[in-house]
Amino acid sequence: MVPLSPLVPLLGSHGGFGLNFNPFETNIINLAIVIAGLVWFLRGFLGGILERRRAAILADLKDAEDRLAAAAAALAEVQNGLADSQARAERIRADGQARAQAIRLESEKRTVEEMARIKQASASDLDSEAARVTAQLRREAARLAIEKALATLPGRLNDEAQTRLIDQSIQSLGNA
Known part of the structure; x- marks a missing residue:
């Protein structure tokens, strides 16, 4: 901040502060003539430039509004398409899950049926093997009994x- 003490002698030596209302000393008349001439002669030139600039700005604004409207319409269309695609994807996902569930249940059913068939086949094989072994054991027992006899x-x-055995055999053949 500048101290006021050095400014006070400067202002006092010039006679103070005041306004000069003399039009010839202040060149107000010359300035008025120059400004009026500039306004008169440049009005058409600057007005034309400003009018062309205004028209260009309005055209740019109109173009921007048109592009905004087109972009908004395209956005709405894309959003509708997105919603449709999402709904279709959800249906496909639900169908896929239902199909996977059905395939899983069918697979489980076939597995249970196959296991039952294998169990039945093994039981059948076991029964036939037991019958075969039993028949073989009977034959072997009969063969051993005959050999022993x-x-x-x-x-x-x-x-x-021996005579008695032959007589009994003949009688049993005659009775039959």
């Missing part, structure tokens, strides 16, 4: 027992 028979059969 044939081995012990000559020592047990004397002439009298």
Whole structure:
């Protein structure tokens, strides 16, 4: 901040502060003539430039509004398309889940049926194998019994027992 003490002598030496209303000393008349001439002669030139600039700005604004309206319409159309696509994607996803669930249930059903068939086949195979083994054991037991009987028979059969066995066999054949 400048101290006021050096300014006070400067202002006092010039006689103070005041306004000069003399039109010839202040060149107000010359300035008025120059400004009026500029306004008169440049009005058409500057007015034309300003009018062309105003028209260009209005055309740019109109073009921008048209592009904004077109962009808004395109955005609305794209948003509708997006909503349709999302709905279609949701339907496809739901259909896919339903189809996957149906396939899973069908697969489980086939697996259970296949397991039941395999269990039944194995039980059948087990029964047939048991029957085969039982028949083989019977044949083997019969063969062993016959061999044992044939081995012990000559020592047990004397002439009298042999005659009795032949007579019984003939009688059983005659009764049949």
